[in-house]
Amino acid sequence: MTKKIRLADVAAVAGVSTATVSRVLNAKSTVATGTKQLVLQALDELGYERPDALRDRSDDRVGIVAPDLNTPSAPEYIQELVDQLSLRDYAPILLTHSSAGGTEKYLQMLVKQNVSGVIFLSGVANESDYDVRRYLDEDERQIPYVTINGRNPNIGVPDFSSDDVGAVKDSVRHLYHSGHRSIGLITGPERFRPAQDMAMGYRQAMMEMCPDTDQTVLHSHYSVESGGRATDTMLDLGVTGIICGSDLLVLGAIRQIRQRGLRVPEDVSVVGYDDSPLMAFTDPPLTSNRQPVRQISSAAVNTLVDLMKGGNPPRVPFTFRSELITRESSGAAPNQSQF
CATH class of the missing domain: 3.40.50.2300 (Response regulator)
Known part of the structure; x- marks a missing residue:
């Protein structure tokens, strides 16, 4: 059974006020890093279990939520995102619609995995913006996330899309x-x-x-x-x-x-x-x-890393120009109808 935390005891050991202890326990960002560390050490010394929001987060984990892998561009994006994250020493956790069983379930899974950030691929967040905000924005840890090819003004996060x-x-x-x-x-x-x-x-x-x-x-x-x-x-x-x-x-x-x-x-x-x-x-x-998959993936990962480190990059859509590759499936129009 989890022992109930007594604010006064923690405050006495940490040498801070009970109000400061309360702010730390509620994951408020207004507490200085050094002060927060004193409170965490006091919790450990007193044998209290840290609240979920204060446990050591797996800072090397990033969630990738993708559509069904049968979508043609999905594997290429996923491979590029995995490569980009690996270059920055982050371990990706991949969830797809088919493997996660629905928006609510895969968001719960990511929160339980203590991920530091999430990348939504190909409009996965567009049909479920309420769930995204509920599990990430409103989560006490404020997990940052970005979208790729999923521009949605109702969500208001950085998006990186083809034109x-x-x-x-x-x-x-x-x-x-x-x-x-x-x-x-x-x-x-x-x-x-x-x-x-x-x-x-x-x-x-x-x-x-x-x-x-x-x-x-x-x-x-x-x-x-x-x-x-x-x-x-x-x-x-x-x-x-x-x-x-x-x-x-x-x-x-x-x-x-x-x-x-x-x-x-x-x-x-x-x-x-x-x-x-x-x-x-x-x-x-x-x-x-x-689609400029590499450029989009790199920009998305860079921005997410910035957010995870406490930065404040523009929360706007970024658009990348595609290139028309002409091959043999298109040609001159027929002289007359063949239908």
Whole structure:
């Protein structure tokens, strides 16, 4: 049974006031480091068990909360984050949606692990900002965290994201200058901020390049099967240039185009997003937007380390430009409809 702490006893041993002991026990940041250490030593001498907030935190642990590892860009980001953290002598603890069983559960797990900070990858925090604040912001230790590709003004923490708006604009312009006018976008669920930004970039570029052409945006799950179903709809509408919000969607698109007896890119051009390592070896090699994974990961880790050490970096979104890598899945528009 935990012995109840008597403030007066601790204050007497530490040589401080009971008010100071109370502030230390409640993890208030207004207490000087030396004074806090005196109180902790007094607790130990008197045989009291330190409260959770005052136990030695595992300063070398950082949580990484990621989406399902089947998401094309997730493994690349995770590997880069692990490398960046290791260079700084931090040990990553990786949790995914599938392994943690839900937002509340994985946040509880991280708090119990006494992590010093958390990195949320690919919008994991976007649908659960209340839970994030409850378990991290409102935790008595004030665990700092940052997000990658998860910009959310309701959370108000540093975010490091690819320029999804600019990337889709580049894709539209690429297809337009290849002669395409009927261009469509297949992207993720509308509730995700990256999908919203991609749709915005698409509409802006279409209004700029071909304002008289119908705009076609389809939201779907990030999967090969969903990409195929959405592509079926695109082909029925006579679209000749398809932009996909992830490389998984592109793989489904190419498969469906071929099942319809059409060719890539002779009949239909496709452009992906992520430029996952294997996309250069698909058939045909995929035109895709490459995210600056290393730069984003490095900036996120640097900022988190700054926060963990008591710094106060800007709590604003940082945007990084993607690069359109042109390969063989996109080409000149067909002379006439083949549908």
